[in-house]
Amino acid sequence: MATVLESPADLPPSPGGPPDADVPRRLGTRRAPADRAFRGVLRGGGISVLAIMSFVGIFLLARAWQALRVAGPSFLTTQDWEPDSHHFGIAAVIVGTLLIATVAVSFALPLSLGTALYISEYAPARLRRALVTLVDLMAAVPSVVFGLWGFFFLQGHLTDVARWLSTVFAWFPPLAVQGTDPRDPLSTVTVYTSSTFVAGLVVSLMITPIMTSIMREVFMQAPVGEREGALALGSTRWGMIRSVVLPYGAGGIIGGTMLGLGRALGETIAVYMIISPVFQVQWHVLQNGTNSVSSLIALRYGEASTFGMSALMAAGLTLFLLTLVVNFAASSIAARSRSGQGT
Structure with missing residues (x-):
């Protein structure tokens, strides 16, 4: 507990004293040992x-400096991965990492937002605890x-x-599939496996909990x-959510989404088990082959x-x-949203 100290020399002058003695008093604090210890632990x-x-x-x-010095700026533009030949x-x-993360966030965002709104606004108290x-x-x-x-x-x-997606949305290049006719019932289905779409959907379920938790707490x-003011004025439950809860929690939605994106960018084992690695820019998310x-x-x-390990360290540094x-x-963004200062 802090104690306020004031020096007797700094007390206000008595009436009739010299004008130059009229100075503000100085206030100081003496923190308790427990406070100082706690602040030290936090710091x-x-x-x-x-x-x-x-x-x-x-x-x-x-560890990556050797590879970075050899590759130079081409490290960011070369698609092949042949470190022993310095190419x-x-x-x-x-690109594959960003596409997998984008697919994951695209699925996880509506799922997390709906789950967080149901838990915070609609679920009964007992069911809410179980869902959390x-x-x-x-x-x-x-x-x-x-x-x-x-x-x-x-x-x-x-x-x-x-x-079905490649058939209906083939006009959209990322959803087109090359080398097969989706309308042909005899075409092989392996072209649709081990893709960015499958890996992104799996990663979306892995980042949903953290996104849901942040959004729920902010809501x-x-x-x-x-x-209560919105409801008293005749607003429906959804109207109250749309006019009060969502504007207040906009920062939490953005912060939770970006934290989920950070987790999706670094996911390893699940992606490694699903994808079929290729070392070329693969923009077609439904097609076999991608990488991260x-x-x-x-x-x-x-x-x-030894040099290949340095190249892997350079890739890890970029991801880091x-x-x-x-x-x-x-x-x-999430820290600012908790204070509600944006509303």
Whole structure:
């Protein structure tokens, strides 16, 4: 507990004193030992996190410097991955990473938004507690379980969906499939497997819990007075949500989505088990073949030479910086949204 101290010399002058003695008093605080210890622990924890992140970045940069010096700017534009012949780059894998993350967020955003609104606005109290627990437990499911489920179950059931999408939306280049006629019933279905679409859908279920949790917490902090005021003026439940809850939680929606995007960018095992790796820019999300930075590292780590390991470290450094930027931006937006200062 802080104690306010004031120096006797700084007390207001007595009536009739000299005018130049009329100065404001100085106030000071003396913090209790428990307060100082608590502040020290918090400060030490924050500094430790920043130090660890800095050491990780420095380590990756030091290990990747050999490959970066050889590749130069072409590291960002080359699609092939042949580090032993000094012809390598991350153009194909970074595009695949972004496409998988985009597909994942596209599916996870409406699912998370609807789940968070139902839990915070519609679900009864008992059911709400159970749903919160179930959604949070989804985050504890190992990635390999999602990968097995996606490879052995989901992929076989999505081929007809992918064929239908490529038939109806073939005019949209990312949904077109090359080398096959989707209207031909005898065409092979393997062209629709191990695709960006399947991997993105699996990753979307992995990022849904964190997105739902952030959105739910922000929605539940919407001002009660404004909720009751909207209902008292004759608004429906959905009208109140649309005019009060969603505007208040807009920052939480954006922050949660960006945090989910950061998780999707770095997902490894589930993507590695599903995709068929190719080292070329694959814009067709429904078509077989894609790649990602994390799966590239998992695929080539065991057989990499010394220079190849440096190239993998360079790819990891790129993913580290990309994920760091996304997560910092998401944390900033989510922190501001909790205060409600945007409403």
